[in-house]
Amino acid sequence: MAASRQVACVEIGKLPIALSTSDENFLSLLRQRYAGFLSAASPEFELEFDLSATQIVSDDDVHVRCQDGIWLMDRGDFQARWDPCTGRGTVRQNANPYSLDSVLRILHSLILAERGGFLLHSASAICEGSAVLFSGVSGAGKTTMSRLAPPGVTLLTDEISYLQPSDGSYAAFGTPFAGELARSGENCSAPAAALFFLEQGPENRLDEIAPAEAVRRLMRNILFFAEDPLLVEKLLVTACDFVAKVPVRRLTFYPDSRVWDEVRDSIRNFDHKFDHNSARNFPGVPANV
Amino acid sequence: MSDSSIYIARSSAIAARALAGEMMVMNSANATFFTLNEVATAIFQAADGRTPLQEIVRSTICEQFDVNPEQAQTDAEQFVAELSSHGILLVSDQPLSSEATR
Numbered sequence: 001m002a003a004s005r006q007v008a009c010v011e012i013g014k015l016p017i018a019l020s021t022s023d024e025n026f027l028s029l030l031r032q033r034y035a036g037f038l039s040a041a042s043p044e045f046e047l048e049f050d051l052s053a054t055q056i057v058s059d060d061d062v063h064v065r066c067q068d069g070i071w072l073m074d075r076g077d078f079q080a081r082w083d084p085c086t087g088r089g090t091v092r093q094n095a096n097p098y099s100l101d102s103v104l105r106i107l108h109s110l111i112l113a114e115r116g117g118f119l120l121h122s123a124s125a126i127c128e129g130s131a132v133l134f135s136g137v138s139g140a141g142k143t144t145m146s147r148l149a150p151p152g153v154t155l156l157t158d159e160i161s162y163l164q165p166s167d168g169s170y171a172a173f174g175t176p177f178a179g180e181l182a183r184s185g186e187n188c189s190a191p192a193a194a195l196f197f198l199e200q201g202p203e204n205r206l207d208e209i210a211p212a213e214a215v216r217r218l219m220r221n222i223l224f225f226a227e228d229p230l231l232v233e234k235l236l237v238t239a240c241d242f243v244a245k246v247p248v249r250r251l252t253f254y255p256d257s258r259v260w261d262e263v264r265d266s267i268r269n270f271d272h273k274f275d276h277n278s279a280r281n282f283p284g285v286p287a288n289v
Numbered sequence: 290m291s292d293s294s295i296y297i298a299r300s301s302a303i304a305a306r307a308l309a310g311e312m313m314v315m316n317s318a319n320a321t322f323f324t325l326n327e328v329a330t331a332i333f334q335a336a337d338g339r340t341p342l343q344e345i346v347r348s349t350i351c352e353q354f355d356v357n358p359e360q361a362q363t364d365a366e367q368f369v370a371e372l373s374s375h376g377i378l379l380v381s382d383q384p385l386s387s388e389a390t391r
Contacts, residue, residue: 212311232317233304
């Protein structure tokens with residue numbers, strides 16, 4: 001007789017996904033790993049896990065493609081398929097939490113791309129009711145900024161930020177996807193107030209970034225795996241819209257706690273210049289080729 | 290001046306967007322990203338697969354920008370070769386079919 005399946009519903013970015021398995025140990029791992037993100041909400045999507053032996057870890061590239069309306073995702077350590085029409089999918093992997101994280105990130109990236117949102121390789125935190133994002137290449141300081149966050153700042157993630165359209169702009173949500181800090185983000189959200197591209201330097205300084213350069217940097221840091229021209233085009237449109245609505249700056253910083261004073265001041269400054277920011281909704285944006 | 294019967298078309302595997310006077314182009318297959326200046330944007334937008342490159346340079350580039358025709362042709366060929374090598378533009382010595390263009 002087949003073992004009964006049990007479900008853990010994991011809700012990231014207000015998107016409840018049921019993860020079902022017949023393996024008690026895997027269920028326990030799921031519940032532990034996503035403890036702050038378990039939900040009693042009715043799931044919008046479902047993934048069924050089959051823990052057949054595959055490679056335990058893999059340095060292979062991930063491949064994500066749509067075939068006959070079904071998304072196929074594979075890497076050495078997992079194979080998954082997901083039907084966006086029914087919302088259901090299956091995953092074959094080992095009981096490896098890193099494979100699990102990867103599958104969830106890919107699924108969220110596909111759903112978000114359709115909905116005008118995206119996952120960003122960045123740390124994010126809520127400061128005085130607004131979300132600030134810190135992006136950059138590995139070693140630029142995402143984890144450092146997270147570590148330096150003063151009391152009262154809520155960490156959303158030190159690695160993968162979650163952005164969705166909200167109230168005419170964008171909101172950042174907490175994620176369980178941790179980086180070097182090895183700590184899950186808080187399960188909450190706030191309107192995105194600014195995106196900072198980090199560089200370390202001898203002093204703290206903020207610089208403007210030209211819109212096209214901001215989009216280029218943003219696109220370089222968005223997590224997206226699908227070889228799909230239509231979704232990539234959608235993502236580019238989203239990136240342009242984000243840059244038009246959310247201030248993007250280069251933050252050169254000296255790694256001590258004073259950098260957060262600079263961040264706090266800049267958020268207040270952006271708030272006061274709200275009209276100026278609205279004017280950055282470039283008239284050229286809709287000119288799609 | 291080199292061969293005039295070069296036809297160019299935008300690849301169907303790209304996404305492009307104009308923002309603040311600049312054209313951003315991305316190849317979805319390999320995630321390469323380009324920002325085009327005004328002249329490059331004009332060539333890119335005129336790449337319909339049917340108009341020879343020389344005609345694009347003569348009627349669009351030389352009309353819109355203050356450039357030497359021979360230099361413009363040389364620059365255009367270099368630009369086309371570069372974007373072609375990244376899969377952004379398709380190049381042929383014959384008009385390109387509509388399937389290749391967007």
